[in-house]
Amino acid sequence: MRRYRQAKWDEPIIFDLGHLDETIDEKIIEITSKYVPNKYVRKKLAIPDIPKTRTIRHFMRLTQMNYAVDLGLYPLGSCTMKYNPKFVEYILAQLPLSNLHPLQPSETIQGFLSILYEFKKYLCDLTGMDAFTLQPAAGAHGEYVGVLIIKKYHEVNGNSFKDEIIVPDSAHGTNPASAKMGGFKIVEIPSDKHGLVDIEALKSAISKYTAGMMLTNPNTLGLFEKNVLEISRIIHEVDGLLYYDGANLNAIIGWARPGDMGFDIVHVNLHKTLGTPHGGGGPGSGPVGVKNFLKEYLPIPYLDHKGGEYILREDLKYTIGKVHGYYGNIGVILRAYMYLISVGGDRLKKISAKAVVNSNYMLKKMVKIKGVELPYDPNMPRMHEFVVSLKKLKNDTGVTTRDVAKKLLDYGLHPPTIYFPLIVEEAMMFEPTESASKEEIDEYITIFNKIIEDAYRNPSTVKNSPNNTSVKRIDEAYGSRPKTMAPTYRWLKKRA
Numbered sequence: 001m002r003r004y005r006q007a008k009w010d011e012p013i014i015f016d017l018g019h020l021d022e023t024i025d026e027k028i029i030e031i032t033s034k035y036v037p038n039k040y041v042r043k044k045l046a047i048p049d050i051p052k053t054r055t056i057r058h059f060m061r062l063t064q065m066n067y068a069v070d071l072g073l074y075p076l077g078s079c080t081m082k083y084n085p086k087f088v089e090y091i092l093a094q095l096p097l098s099n100l101h102p103l104q105p106s107e108t109i110q111g112f113l114s115i116l117y118e119f120k121k122y123l124c125d126l127t128g129m130d131a132f133t134l135q136p137a138a139g140a141h142g143e144y145v146g147v148l149i150i151k152k153y154h155e156v157n158g159n160s161f162k163d164e165i166i167v168p169d170s171a172h173g174t175n176p177a178s179a180k181m182g183g184f185k186i187v188e189i190p191s192d193k194h195g196l197v198d199i200e201a202l203k204s205a206i207s208k209y210t211a212g213m214m215l216t217n218p219n220t221l222g223l224f225e226k227n228v229l230e231i232s233r234i235i236h237e238v239d240g241l242l243y244y245d246g247a248n249l250n251a252i253i254g255w256a257r258p259g260d261m262g263f264d265i266v267h268v269n270l271h272k273t274l275g276t277p278h279g280g281g282g283p284g285s286g287p288v289g290v291k292n293f294l295k296e297y298l299p300i301p302y303l304d305h306k307g308g309e310y311i312l313r314e315d316l317k318y319t320i321g322k323v324h325g326y327y328g329n330i331g332v333i334l335r336a337y338m339y340l341i342s343v344g345g346d347r348l349k350k351i352s353a354k355a356v357v358n359s360n361y362m363l364k365k366m367v368k369i370k371g372v373e374l375p376y377d378p379n380m381p382r383m384h385e386f387v388v389s390l391k392k393l394k395n396d397t398g399v400t401t402r403d404v405a406k407k408l409l410d411y412g413l414h415p416p417t418i419y420f421p422l423i424v425e426e427a428m429m430f431e432p433t434e435s436a437s438k439e440e441i442d443e444y445i446t447i448f449n450k451i452i453e454d455a456y457r458n459p460s461t462v463k464n465s466p467n468n469t470s471v472k473r474i475d476e477a478y479g480s481r482p483k484t485m486a487p488t489y490r491w492l493k494k495r496a
C-alpha cells in the first residue's frame, strides 16, 4: 500500500513575509506618466518587499502542498481533468505572442487571426454547429451567453413572453443559475427510473412559455440521453431552443455531434475536453457555437473571413453585444488549438473511446466493493463518468461520502466529485479520463477498497481523516439545497 506524506511548510501568506513597501521607483512613475494621464498614474502600491529568491521559494513551497493532474489520477467527475500536453507550453513560449497588442489593427495580426478562425472551423466540425464565438471565459460563461442568445432570439421574433427554461434535475447548478441570471424562470423536470430525462414530464412541462431547454449529453450520471432526438422535437414544437452544455463532450467527441442531435446552441469547455489547464491552473474558455439561424446573435467583435482577409465584425444584426474583452482567453484557446491539431481526428476518437473504457473498467471494479451501490439502471452502459452512492456505507457505519473523500487524501489520491448530481444520495462521481492507466485505476480501487474495509472495521480512522496532508480537515459550511430551481413542472400545469 502506498505511503504518502504531503510537504508541510509553515509558510506565511506573502503579505506577512516582508514589510509593505508602498513606494514606487521615481523612474517608473516618470516613464508611465508619458503614456498615462496623471490622475491614473499610481504613486504608491502596497506590495511586500521580498527578495526574488524568497518569492520563488514561497511559491515553490505552496506548489508542494498542492495537488495537480501531473502528480496522479484526478478523477473529478464532470470536470475532465486530463493530461495537459507539455509540448504546447514549449511552443507557446517560442511564439512572439506577447509582443502583440489586443488593440492592434486586424490587418497587422492576420496570422494570429487565421489560427483563431481555423480553430473555430474545427469546433464547427466537431460539434455540428455553423458559427462560433471564442470569447466566453468558461462553461458557465458560455451558458450565460447562450441564454442571452435565447432571450434575444425570442424578443426579435416577437415572443418576449417566453420566459421559462427547462432543466433536468440532474443538471449542473450552473445551468439554472445562468438561466436565472438571464432573467428566466427555471422549470425543473425529473429523471425517469433509468436516470434519463423523463419524456412524459417534459411533455407536461412544455408550453407556449418555454423559451428553451438546457441539457448535457451524456448527462451527469454518465448516461447517454438516447431520446435526445425526441427531446429536440418536443422543445422545437413549441418554438423553444435546445442548449448543449458541453461539459461532457469528452465522452462523444469524434463519434457524435450535438448539432446532429438537434441542439441549436452549444458550449465547449476547452479546459476540459481539449486538454488545457483549469481549476487553479489557469483561466478557462467556453466557446459558444450556434446553428446558422442564430449566427447574427453572437457576441461582437465576431471574427470572420471576407475577401481573403480576416476581419473583426461589429455589425451582426441581432448581436447580444460584448461578453469579454478582445478575443477571449487567448492562452487557453491557443493551447486547445495545438492539442487539437496534434491529436487529429482519428486519435480524438480513440481518446474519447478510451475515456469511456476506463470509466467502465473502474465502475465494474467499484461496484464490487461492499457498501457501494450504482443508482439508476445498472444495465445501461455508463459513458466517460459514473456515479455511485455510499448511502449503504453511511447507514451501516456512519461513515459518509465526505469522510471517504477526505481519507483518499491521506493516500495522496484526489477524491472524485462528491454530492453531485443532487439526485443521488451520498454521491461520488468518478471520471478517470483517457489519461489514466490501468495500473493507476487498479491502485485507486485497491486503496478505495481498503478505506471502505477500515470504515466497517473502525469508522473513526476514516472519520478523522485526513492526517497526512499539510492542512487537516477544515470546518465545512453545510447548507440545504437552495430553492432556486422552483417552480417545478407540476406548478406549470396551473399556469394559464
Ligand SMILES: Cc1ncc(COP(=O)(O)O)c(C=O)c1O
Pocket: 077, 078, 079, 138, 139, 140, 141, 171, 172, 174, 175, 216, 220, 245, 247, 248, 269, 284, 286
Ligand atoms: C455538467 C457541467 N456543466 C457546466 C459546468 C460549468 O463549466 P465551467 O466550470 O467551465 O464554468 C460544469 C463544471 O464542472 C459541469 O460539470
